[in-house]
Structure formats: structure tokens, C-alpha cells
Amino acid sequence: MSLPGRGATLPGDPPGGRRAVAVWSTGVAVYFVAVIFRTSLGVAGLDAADRFHVGASALSTFSILQLLVYAGMQIPVGLLVDHLGTKKVLSIGAVLFTAGQLGFAFSPSYGTALASRALLGCGDAMTFISVLRLGTRWFPARRGPLVAQLAGLVGMAGNLVSTLVLSRLLHGIGWTPAFAVSALAGAVVLVLTLLFLKDHPEGQEPEPSPHRGAAYVRRQIAASWREPGTRLGLWVHFTTQFPAMVFLLLWGLPFLVEAQGLSRATAGELLTLVVLSNMVIGLVYGQIVARHHAARLPLALGTVAATALLWAATLAYPGEHAPMWLLLVLCTVLGACGPASMLGFDFARPANPPERQGTASGITNMGGFIASMTTLFAIGVLLDATGDDYTVAFSAVFVLQALGIGQILRLRGRAARRERERLVASRVETVHVPAA
Numbered sequence: 052m053s054l055p056g057r058g059a060t061l062p063g064d065p066p067g068g069r070r071a072v073a074v075w076s077t078g079v080a081v082y083f084v085a086v087i088f089r090t091s092l093g094v095a096g097l098d099a100a101d102r103f104h105v106g107a108s109a110l111s112t113f114s115i116l117q118l119l120v121y122a123g124m125q126i127p128v129g130l131l132v133d134h135l136g137t138k139k140v141l142s143i144g145a146v147l148f149t150a151g152q153l154g155f156a157f158s159p160s161y162g163t164a165l166a167s168r169a170l171l172g173c174g175d176a177m178t179f180i181s182v183l184r185l186g187t188r189w190f191p192a193r194r195g196p197l198v199a200q201l202a203g204l205v206g207m208a209g210n211l212v213s214t215l216v217l218s219r220l221l222h223g224i225g226w227t228p229a230f231a232v233s234a235l236a237g238a239v240v241l242v243l244t245l246l247f248l249k250d251h252p253e254g255q256e257p258e259p260s261p262h263r264g265a266a267y268v269r270r271q272i273a274a275s276w277r278e279p280g281t282r283l284g285l286w287v288h289f290t291t292q293f294p295a296m297v298f299l300l301l302w303g304l305p306f307l308v309e310a311q312g313l314s315r316a317t318a319g320e321l322l323t324l325v326v327l328s329n330m331v332i333g334l335v336y337g338q339i340v341a342r343h344h345a346a347r348l349p350l351a352l353g354t355v356a357a358t359a360l361l362w363a364a365t366l367a368y369p370g371e372h373a374p375m376w377l378l379l380v381l382c383t384v385l386g387a388c389g390p391a392s393m394l395g396f397d398f399a400r401p402a403n404p405p406e407r408q409g410t411a412s413g414i415t416n417m418g419g420f421i422a423s424m425t426t427l428f429a430i431g432v433l434l435d436a437t438g439d440d441y442t443v444a445f446s447a448v449f450v451l452q453a454l455g456i457g458q459i460l461r462l463r464g465r466a467a468r469r470e471r472e473r474l475v476a477s478r479v480e481t482v483h484v485p486a487a
Contacts, residue, residue: 070252071189075198077248078185079205081141081240082178086209087217088152089117089175091233092168093300094218094319095226097308102226103161107305107439111431114301115424116165117172122420124176129409130268136250137181137188144181145244147174149237156230179206180412187408188251200337203393204330210299211326218319275411279465280402284411285418286462287351288395290455292419294358294448295388297426299325302445310441311372321382328386336390340397347394348463352456354391357384359452366442392419401470422451 092099092113100110132140151171158164179202186198220229275281298306299322307318339346361381365373373381395415403411426447433444 067190074247074249075182075185075189077240077243078137078141078182079202081145081244082182082202083205083209084236084240085144085148085175085178086206087213087233087236088148088171090210090213090299091152091155091217091230092117093322094214094304095221096301096305098221098226099164103164105161106431107434108428108431109161111301111427113165113168114427117168117175118300118420118424118427120169120172121176122417122424124173125180125413125416125420126272126410128177128180129413131177132181132184133409137185138244138248138250140177141181141248142241142244144174144177145237145241147171147177149174149234149241152230152237153234156227156234179416180409183412184409185248185250199393199396200333203389204333207326207329207333207389210329211323214299214319214322214326218315222315271407271410272414275399275403275407275414278399278402278411279462279469281399281411281414283459283462283466284395284397284399284402284415286395286455286458287348287398287418288392288415289418289422290355290452290459291351291388291394292392293388293422293426293451294362295325295329295385296419296423297430297448298322298385300423301427302430306441306445307378309439311378313378321378324379324382325385328383329389330386332387333390333393336387336394340394344397347397348459351391351394352459354384354387355452355456358388359449361385362445362448366445395419398466401473402466422455426451 096110099113100106103109128140148171151167151169151174154167154170155164158167182202183199186202190198217229217233220232223229224232297303303322303325304315304318307313307321308315311318313321336350339350361377361384365377365381368374368377395418396412399411399415400408429447429450430444433447434441437443
């Protein structure tokens, strides 16, 4: 794969090249560490329950609060990046998620641990949109899809590190040393950001924009939300992302160990399979959509259908435990959820002009995290209410999928018409541009 930024550029485009790759890699490193910290509870759920003496619903509150903070920060972060620049926002994010991970390591009680995860979620929320913006500042526009795809793959690599490395540290050296050692990675990327990251190339400074107050912010949000493509993007993200997020972030390991009778080592390998599948399918989906733009919705709906089918087959299996082949297929299909959720941005992007891209991306990015929070909470409550009946608890997945599919089907026609209208209008403007 060639480096992003090679080749010809359009007039006014950033130059790309090796310098762009180096700067962008620094920003992506921050996102990589944020994902490790975000998903660290997924391999420590059972340990956290024992350490803090809490049940399933209290345990799910860790991830719910973390995702609540993350989702609530998406639009404010987009505005902060516009106002302060990427370097400052990523630096603040690195400080916050490192402090959160370190606080989690030394938390003596459930309350302080909860506060630490909230702090971590706040820092984590500042990374992804910042990295997307960094890519647009440093690479030509035609490289945008590739750069975004590579950023997503790096994030999944962070999930992989959490599954493989942090889980071994946790069971090798114990809770406090494992989380404290992992927090050092946050300090490293903070130093790299302060030393090497720049908001934009020389001569590519954006036009200064005066602060336009709360009324301007409200108009930006309202205008983005009025676009059917933005709302369709949100619901695609909502419906596709959460099954894998819930599985990796908290409930996958307990489900595989307690409901399916697997060892922690085998369960960890299945979690790893989800991540590896995500990385491979992400490349496939990216290439398909690049060649066939109309494939976006079929890929999204196909992923939802396959996920629902495999969950139903696993939960309804007549034996005491589902067979290993079925669990392998389930985890492989769950790997498609992340790449499918990225399709939501492909609906929101063409629906909004450049000055609203950050706001629209923030709205879209909220979808999957709202669905994940809801499902995490529902599963925890149902587990406590049913005496750890995972079949009943995980059935909450189908409710959220049905809601999301209904909204996607309702909005798809309007979004497609608006997208065609914008495309026709842009072609007409191009044809009638007066000669200089």
C-alpha cells in the first residue's frame, strides 16, 4: 500500500508527502492509545466486579458513563477543534485519558473508579474527530477516504493490544500495576504530540474565523440535523456499531466464560478474532464503497441482518453451550460491525458543505455510542433481574437493531433524493462557470 499523500494534488490541496505522514502518524498514535484505554475494561470486567464488589448492572455503569461522556462530547469537540486547533485538543485529550487510566489503576472504591472512567471517556472523545480533521489539513482531498480508513484500522489495532497485551498484564502482575504501566503510553503520546504535531502545513493556514457565539453554534447543529443524510448517517452508525462495541467493551468475556463455559484464554482468542475480522473487513468494505458508491446501504443492512441471524442462532442453540464453530462465525461477523458503522459518515459527508463537516461528523458519531450505552445498561439490568440469564439479556440487541432499521428505511429515500439534487447542482455549476 502506498503512503497517503503520494501523487498529484489539486490546486489549493495540502501537499501530503512524508512530512504529512509523520505528523498524521503522531495524531493517530494518540487515538491508538485512547482506544487501548477505552477497551481495557473489556478484558477486566470480571476482575472489576470482584475488586469493587459490584453486580452486573453496576459493572455496566462503568462503560455506560464512559460512553455517555464520549457521545455528549462529540459536537463540542468538533467546535473546539475549529476554535483551538488539533494539537491543543489532542494534547488536552491525552492528559485527560491518561489521568483517567491512572486513576482507575489506583481507585480504592467503586465511586472513584467510576469518576476515573468518566475522565477517560472525556479525553477519548477528543481524539477521533481531531484525527479526521488532521487528515483533511495535511492530505489532498482525494486521499480522504484512505486516510480515514487507515485511522480506523489503527484504532482497531489498539483494541487488539488491549485484548492481547493488557489482559496478560492484568493476570500476570495484577490490577494496579497493569493499569498503571499502561498509563505510561498516554504520557509518551502526549510528549510526541507536544514536540512533533502541527495543525497544518506551512502556507496552508485556514482563514481566521471570529467567534460567532452560541447562536451560530445552534444554527450549525440545526442545519446539519435538517439534512436527511446526516440523520441517515447517525442511524446507520447507531444500528451497525453497537453489537460489537458491547461485546468487546464489556459483555463479551463474561458471556463466553460464564454462559458458554470457555476458559479466559479461549474467550480472549475469540475477542481477538472480532478485532482481526474488523481490520480485514474494513479494507474490503472500503474498496467496495470506493468503487461502488451505491453499495453503502446494502452493506450496512446486510451487516445488521447477518449479525442478528448469528446472535439468534447462538442464543437459541438447543444445547447447553453453542458449538465452537458457531462462536467462531459469530465473532467473525461481529467484526463487520465497525466497518459498517463507518458507512454512516459516507452518508453525512455529501449532505453537508465543508463548513459543517465537523458538526455533521459529531452528530453521526453519536449514534453508535448512544446505542452501545443503551444496550450495555439493558444487558446489565436484565442479567441482575434474571439471575444471569444471558439469552434474555442479550436479546436487547434485537430491539435496538429493529429500531435502527426502521429509521434507516424511513430516511433512505429522502437522503438519496437530496444527494442526487446536490450532485446535479454541482455539475450544473461546473458547466456554467464563466471563463476568466
